[in-house]
Amino acid sequence: MSGHSKWSGIKHKKAKIDAIRGRAFTKLIREVTVAARVGGGDPIGNPRLRLAIERAKAVNMPQDNIQRAIMKGTGELPGVSYEEYVYEGYGPGGVAVLLEVLTDNKNRTAPEFRKAFSKYGGNLGESGCVAWLFEKKGLIQVEAATVDEDRLLSVALEAGAEDVLRSDDTFEIITAPKDLDRVKESLAKEKIEIADGEVTMLPQTTVKLEGKQAQHMLQLMEALEDHDDVQNVYANFDIPEEIMAAVTG
Known part of the structure; x- marks a missing residue:
């Protein structure tokens, strides 16, 4: 999972920078709204909404913004209707790419994604072409310098x-996705600081890339991440650390 993990770390650092420009707010407001629409406006009984609120607070989104987004989702306030879609395709070297999208205009987004894939040596594929290469899991990241490994193992495994x-x-x-909250709560009780925790799609196999293919793959990832309608991008690349660092800066 080295490629996935490294990109995940870069993505979350980037999200904090994006928050300054308001880009992260756009994506998070959409997620809060749709989560409330699908599962109701009470975060206690809606894990997806609870996680969306946590992420919104992590980038210092005002509580009023969060509440308005919830109310738009539940229909208490008028708002744009966003639909959820999954797009699949291939990046350079045959890397599998999975996009989770929230959009109010599917006819606009599909051509834009097709153009981005084509620009960086990939192609948008048919539904189901790569989804089987990923597995939905809860993923919690803890900085190694902040915790004793044996203690972390004990607490995490005991929590499930x-x-x-x-x-x-x-x-x-x-x-397992359903156990994410319980494990996070157990870590918090033991004062183990969590760098990030989310339900994600983990690749079951990886594709090694180097040189131009690696550079183009990372450029494609950034282009897709920067698209307002894209909530999450998953890919099964494995790229050397030095290339990752050079391209992402």
């Missing part, structure tokens, strides 16, 4: 985690 892995300077705790 499936596995704990080391990736560079980060521990990755893998859970």
